Amino acid sequence: EPEVTQTPSHQVTQMGQEVILRCVPISNHLYFYWYRQILGQKVEFLVSFYNNEISEKSEIFDDQFSVERPDGSNFTLKIRSTKLEDSAMYFCASSGGRPRIEQYFGPGTRLTVT
Amino acid sequence: DAKTTQPPSMDCAEGRAANLPCNHSTISGNEYVYWYRQIHSQGPQYIIHGLKNNETNEMASLIITEDRKSSTLILPHATLRDTAVYYCIVRVEGNNDMRFGAGTRLTVKP
Numbered sequence: 001e002p003e004v005t006q007t008p009s010h011q012v013t014q015m016g017q018e019v020i021l022r023c024v025p026i027s028n029h030l031y032f033y034w035y036r037q038i039l040g041q042k043v044e045f046l047v048s049f050y051n052n053e054i055s056e057k058s059e060i061f062d063d064q065f066s067v068e069r070p071d072g073s074n075f076t077l078k079i080r081s082t083k084l085e086d087s088a089m090y091f092c093a094s095s096g097g098r099p100r101i102e103q104y105f106g107p108g109t110r111l112t113v114t
Numbered sequence: 115d116a117k118t119t120q121p122p123s124m125d126c127a128e129g130r131a132a133n134l135p136c137n138h139s140t141i142s143g144n145e146y147v148y149w150y151r152q153i154h155s156q157g158p159q160y161i162i163h164g165l166k167n168n169e170t171n172e173m174a175s176l177i178i179t180e181d182r183k184s185s186t187l188i189l190p191h192a193t194l195r196d197t198a199v200y201y202c203i204v205r206v207e208g209n210n211d212m213r214f215g216a217g218t219r220l221t222v223k224p
Contacts (some may be wrong), residue, residue, distance in 0.1 A: 004157070031210065043158060043201075048210035056210040091157045093212075102148070103212060105157030 002026045004106035006092050012112045013082055021077045021109045023092030032075045033093040033103060034067065036060070043091065049075065082113045117141070118202045123219045126196075132189040134218050136202030139183040145206050147178060149187045150214070151198040158201065158214070161187065192222045 005024045013019050025032050034046040047057040049067050066078045075094075079086055089110050093103040119137040126132040138147065148163040162169055162176045164185075169176045175188040189196055201217040 033210065035212075035214075037155075042216060043152070043212075043214035045211035045213065050210075058211070089155060093157075102160040102163060104160060108155070108157050110155075 004092055004094055004104055006090075006106040006109050008109060009107070010110045010112070012114065015084060015113055016081050019079050019082055019111065021079075021090050021092075021111070023075045023077070023106055024073050025075055025092065025094030026096075026104055027073070029094035029096050029104075031055075031095045031103075032067075032069070033095075034077045035091040035093065035105075036088040037091065037108075038085075038088045046077075079111075082111075084113050087111055087113045117204045117213070118215055120200075120202055120215065120218045122216065123221070125221050125223055126189075126192045128194060128222055128224050129191055132187075132192040132196065132220055132222070134187040134189075134200050134202075134220065135184065136187070137184045138202070138204045141182050141204050142206065145204045147176065147182075147185050148203040148205055148212065149174070149176065150201045150203065150212070151196075152201070152217070153195075153198040158212075161200075192220075194222050194224065196220065197222045 007022045032049040035043050037043045045058050047061045048055045064080050068076050089108040091108045092106040095103045146163050146165050149161040150158040152158045162174050164176045178185045199217040199219050201214050
């Protein structure tokens with residue numbers, strides 16, 4: 001069964017450093033998403049991406065964040081200058097031809113900012 | 115701005131049906147009801163969704179009341195591996211985001 005994969009599984013970085021989290025969505029999917037979950041809190045929507053552009057973003061997704069689909073398979077989330085409060089699990093998700101159908105989530109990357 | 119209300123926790127005996135309720139009294143006509151679950155710290159897993167008709171798949175059944183103000187997710191024969199946080203989400207057709215609430219923590223006990 002096809003699945004969303006994410007790398008790395010755990011990333012430790014120092015405050016102020018840039019990080020790139022990587023995702024490989026399900027191959028025939030067209031919509032891509034990033035979510036985050038701070039430890040003990042809710043899963044929060046960050047951004048959705050379709051047709052090589054952001055289609056929707058939340059108030060969390062400020063100028064420190066960016067997303068990119070550099071090739072036909074990868075989908076990345078970049079945090080330019082990490083802060084302690086960016087420590088969280090980051091989940092990538094993808095969905096097929098229409099945004100209203102189900103989204104499939106990856107296993108997540110645990111980001112720890114020290 | 116929670117659109118759904120779920121009990122914070124429930125227990126279920128292994129092998130019995132788990133019935134997880136969700137209230138969404140302000141649901142709009144074009145909003146679907148989705149159910150996801152999250153096992154420990156894994157990524158959320160899609161279970162089922164519906165608009166107004168009852169739905170069934172290999173994982174679960176979704177019962178939506180006629181007025182669509184509430185729904186119930188049914189796991190027909192719960193196993194220990196079904197222990198997870200279950201999220202009920204209402205979402206407008208065409209919206210990109212899933213808005214997760216606190217969910218119901220289901221514990222399946224031997």
